[in-house]
Amino acid sequence: MADALFEDPLLATLYDLLDPDRSDLEVYADLFEELGATSVLDVGCGTGCLATLLSSRGVSVVAVDPAAASLTVAQAKPGAPLVRWIHGCAQDLPPLQVDLATMTGNVAQVFVDDVEWLATLRSIHSALRPLGHLVFESRVPEDRSWLRWNRTDALAVADVPGVGIVESWPDVTEVSSATVTFTTTFQFYRDGSTMTSESTLRFRTIAEMTSTLGEAGFELVDVRDAPDRPGRENVFIAVRRR
Numbered sequence: 001m002a003d004a005l006f007e008d009p010l011l012a013t014l015y016d017l018l019d020p021d022r023s024d025l026e027v028y029a030d031l032f033e034e035l036g037a038t039s040v041l042d043v044g045c046g047t048g049c050l051a052t053l054l055s056s057r058g059v060s061v062v063a064v065d066p067a068a069a070s071l072t073v074a075q076a077k078p079g080a081p082l083v084r085w086i087h088g089c090a091q092d093l094p095p096l097q098v099d100l101a102t103m104t105g106n107v108a109q110v111f112v113d114d115v116e117w118l119a120t121l122r123s124i125h126s127a128l129r130p131l132g133h134l135v136f137e138s139r140v141p142e143d144r145s146w147l148r149w150n151r152t153d154a155l156a157v158a159d160v161p162g163v164g165i166v167e168s169w170p171d172v173t174e175v176s177s178a179t180v181t182f183t184t185t186f187q188f189y190r191d192g193s194t195m196t197s198e199s200t201l202r203f204r205t206i207a208e209m210t211s212t213l214g215e216a217g218f219e220l221v222d223v224r225d226a227p228d229r230p231g232r233e234n235v236f237i238a239v240r241r242r
């Protein structure tokens with residue numbers, strides 16, 4: 001079960017409106033070209049921003065996410081009819097042989113324990129052709145981004161058709177050695193009501209990514225800076241080895 005902000009039908013419709021700048025996806029579109037891929041599996045596709053961007057460019061795309069409400073938003077977008085949408089996790093995928101698998105928007109951090117993370121990596125491994133690539137991002141632990149997760153530094157506002165002005169912000173409730181738990185509050189100006197969603201994210205070091213990728217049959221071949229968030233995100237490029 002994904003967090004309420006992805007699962008709740010109203011909150012899922014707010015996701016793109018509260019975070020409209022998706023220049024972060026360009027690095028994936030560029031890597032698609034650089035790696036000479038012709039087919040993509042987008043794991044944790046959410047509202048389908050990357051999946052529909054690539055399918056609109058003629059790419060063969062399979063997109064999977066456990067949040068049905070987010071998939072409903074995705075399926076209404078231009079380019080959506082050309083995508084093969086799957087409701088579930090990577091473990092629910094049918095047999096595939098794609099060139100490239102992606103996890104954008106820090107999906108890799110939702111896998112808090114290593115058992116689930118390794119199961120996801122192994123399923124992605126099975127869905128890739130030999131020497132296919134996996135590209136994903138994860139926040140740099142040393143940047144301690146959670147120190148900016150508060151109403152002052154991370155307030156988002158949108159004027160949502162039929163809903164009115166909505167404000168959203170995170171509040172950190174617990175920081176452990178490797179995970180951060182926070183609440184996202186959504187405030188609706190039309191009646192002053194609020195909704196909340198709780199999330200926990202795992203911050204893995206490059207060494208932890210290297211070893212878990214290796215256990216799942218990948219070799220980490222590059223770690224890049226995200227051009228739109230320098231110093232804040234590691235973009236991992238791994239290749240399926242066996």
Ligand SMILES: C[S@@+](CC[C@H](N)C(=O)[O-])C[C@H]1O[C@@H](n2cnc3c(N)ncnc32)[C@H](O)[C@@H]1O
Pocket residue numbers: 001002003006043044045046047048049064065066067070088089090103104105106107110
């Ligand atoms: C921050 S959103 C990112 C969505 C999308 N990739 C993007 O860039 O906008 C995280 C996504 O991970 C999905 N997710 C949660 N648990 C998952 C799992 N076990 N397997 C795959 N995706 C999962 C959520 O439903 C949500 O859509």
